[in-house]
Amino acid sequence: MKRALISVSDKSGIIEFAESLVKLGYEILSTGGTKRVFEENGIPVTGVEEVTGFPEILDGRVKTLHPSIHGGLLAKLSNPAHKEQIESQNIKPIDLVCVNLYPFQQTIANPNVAFEDAIENIDIGGPSMLRSAAKNFETVTVIVDAVDYDAVLAELNVNGETTLKTRQKLSAKVFRHTAAYDSFIAEYLTEQAGEELPEQVTFTYELKQPLRYGENPHQKAAFYEKRLGSNFSIAKARQLHGKELSYNNIHDADAALQIVKEFNEPAAVAVKHMNPCGVGTGATVEDAFSKAFAADPVSIFGGIVAFNRAVDGATATRLHEIFLEIVIAPAFSDEALDILTAKKNIRLLTVPFDHQGGVEKMLTSVEGGLLVQDLDSFSLADADVKVATDRTPTAGEMEALELAWKVVKHVKSNAIVVADKDMTLGVGAGQMNRVGAAKIALEQAGEKAKGAVLASDAFFPMDDTVEAAAKAGITAIIQPGGSIRDEDSIKKANEYGIAMIMTGIRHFKH
Numbered sequence: 136m137k138r139a140l141i142s143v144s145d146k147s148g149i150i151e152f153a154e155s156l157v158k159l160g161y162e163i164l165s166t167g168g169t170k171r172v173f174e175e176n177g178i179p180v181t182g183v184e185e186v187t188g189f190p191e192i193l194d195g196r197v198k199t200l201h202p203s204i205h206g207g208l209l210a211k212l213s214n215p216a217h218k219e220q221i222e223s224q225n226i227k228p229i230d231l232v233c234v235n236l237y238p239f240q241q242t243i244a245n246p247n248v249a250f251e252d253a254i255e256n257i258d259i260g261g262p263s264m265l266r267s268a269a270k271n272f273e274t275v276t277v278i279v280d281a282v283d284y285d286a287v288l289a290e291l292n293v294n295g296e297t298t299l300k301t302r303q304k305l306s307a308k309v310f311r312h313t314a315a316y317d318s319f320i321a322e323y324l325t326e327q328a329g330e331e332l333p334e335q336v337t338f339t340y341e342l343k344q345p346l347r348y349g350e351n352p353h354q355k356a357a358f359y360e361k362r363l364g365s366n367f368s369i370a371k372a373r374q375l376h377g378k379e380l381s382y383n384n385i386h387d388a389d390a391a392l393q394i395v396k397e398f399n400e401p402a403a404v405a406v407k408h409m410n411p412c413g414v415g416t417g418a419t420v421e422d423a424f425s426k427a428f429a430a431d432p433v434s435i436f437g438g439i440v441a442f443n444r445a446v447d448g449a450t451a452t453r454l455h456e457i458f459l460e461i462v463i464a465p466a467f468s469d470e471a472l473d474i475l476t477a478k479k480n481i482r483l484l485t486v487p488f489d490h491q492g493g494v495e496k497m498l499t500s501v502e503g504g505l506l507v508q509d510l511d512s513f514s515l516a517d518a519d520v521k522v523a524t525d526r527t528p529t530a531g532e533m534e535a536l537e538l539a540w541k542v543v544k545h546v547k548s549n550a551i552v553v554a555d556k557d558m559t560l561g562v563g564a565g566q567m568n569r570v571g572a573a574k575i576a577l578e579q580a581g582e583k584a585k586g587a588v589l590a591s592d593a594f595f596p597m598d599d600t601v602e603a604a605a606k607a608g609i610t611a612i613i614q615p616g617g618s619i620r621d622e623d624s625i626k627k628a629n630e631y632g633i634a635m636i637m638t639g640i641r642h643f644k645h
């Protein structure tokens with residue numbers, strides 16, 4: 136008689152599955168709670184303790200960890216010596232294992248979870264059975280996911296056994312599952328132990344959505360979600376309308392969210408190819424959008440716009456006038472939705488503006504490696520700001536410098552942002568030399584640079600950027616400082632009456 140060992144925490148669908156196995160002639164072996172459910176439903180079942188000759192002990196910490204179970208799972212039936220050994224120990228082979236694990240992940244998702252509860256929810260016996268069965272997939276069928284019950288039953292009904300190919304696939308799924316399960320435990324305990332960058336790292340991501348392609352159509356791609364990650368994330372976005380998101384959409388939308396997150400007042404951020412092309416703030420969302428649009432009415436075309444307040448009808452009317460790939464906001468009014476959904480393709484996303492969530496690290500892959508670092512969460516409030524020049528910025532200049540500084544942090548290096556107190560006027564991104572980025576930003580600002588301010592993500596290696604800024608009419612500058620030639624830049628700024636402040640904090644973004 137074939138034997139199936141069933142031990143599940145999540146009992147959904149298990150009664151029907153076991154009933155079908157019984158009809159197919161299987162003997163069912165089960166642990167305490169699972170056995171009880173079967174008995175209550177009239178399913179014939181043998182307790183694991185009858186097989187092991189040993190009771191469950193230590194509050195269920197030891198139930199199935201026994202040679203009678205693992206011998207039955209691991210014996211290679213094609214190996215005569217294995218057969219002889221299990222027979223001499225009176226161990227019978229187990230043909231099918233169906234196990235799902237203690238809900239560790241759900242337990243630690245509760246921010247108030249007691250440490251002892253988390254520890255008790257680390258399953259030991261379950262993964263051991265799964266791994267034994269999965270290693271012996273040559274003859275053992277192993278199921279860790281209820282979605283596989285029907286497919287396994289279908290094969291058993293047709294052939295009386297599963298195919299080797301199916302068993303191998305199920306085995307691989309088990310090892311993915313136990314690896315992810317252990318990775319959650321490792322992440323949790325590492326965090327609890329206060330270790331930040333340990334000798335090995337494992338992160339668990341789960342498939343959120345397959346993507347049609349990657350950055351380009353010939354690149355295969357998928358989007359994976361960090362289950363215990365931050366709530367304020369593109370991975371937590373809800374799509375209300377429009378075409379499916381692409382790889383580039385997701386990347387750009389993330390960039391837009393990171394910028395809009397910097398602002399407390401109503402703000403609108405337009406992003407193209409990972410860089411902000413226009414950022415505006417104002418008394419209302421519409422006002423903020425008008426400024427983000429005016430900042431660069433050319434580049435916003437086909438861009439992504441993120442808001443930190445609900446989009447209302449008036450703003451939606453403005454958005455409707457141009458071609459945008461995505462609009463992201465905490466919410467949309469009914470009127471805004473009516474207006475915007477008139478366009479079939481525009482993607483509308485809501486994201487919870489909730490800053491709670493797991494501790495995040497920034498991960499960047501390089502060929503053959505992974506770079507891990509803290510997020511660049513420093514803000515001007517954390518910086519030790521010093522006035523380097525004879526003149527101190529006026530209150531109005533200071534407001535503009537703050538806005539420019541919030542934005543330049545999110546522009547690819549070398550980065551220069553020209554701004555006034557409400558909006559960006561010019562953005563120079565990703566240049567190989569700083570003065571080149573400044574020239575782009577200043578040229579874009581044009582006449583509006585007169586009386587505006589300039590932010591630089593890193594120090595000035597020489598005084599040429601200050602010179603260019605002064606000639607364009609810039610009156611105040613914010614930069615980290617720290618160059619051996621700082622004095623040259625300070626001197627140049629003083630010559631032109633520019634007020635320059637130094638933050639001591641660099642914001643490279645590569």
Ligand SMILES: NC(=O)c1ncn([C@@H]2O[C@H](COP(=O)(O)O)[C@@H](O)[C@H]2O)c1NC=O
Nearest residue numbers: 144166168169196198199200237259260261
């Ligand atoms: N300790 C053991 O030997 C052991 N064997 C199976 N389990 C787990 O016990 C759970 C099922 O328990 P029950 O049938 O009592 O509801 C399953 O999630 C299974 O993975 C065990 N529990 C934890 O380690």
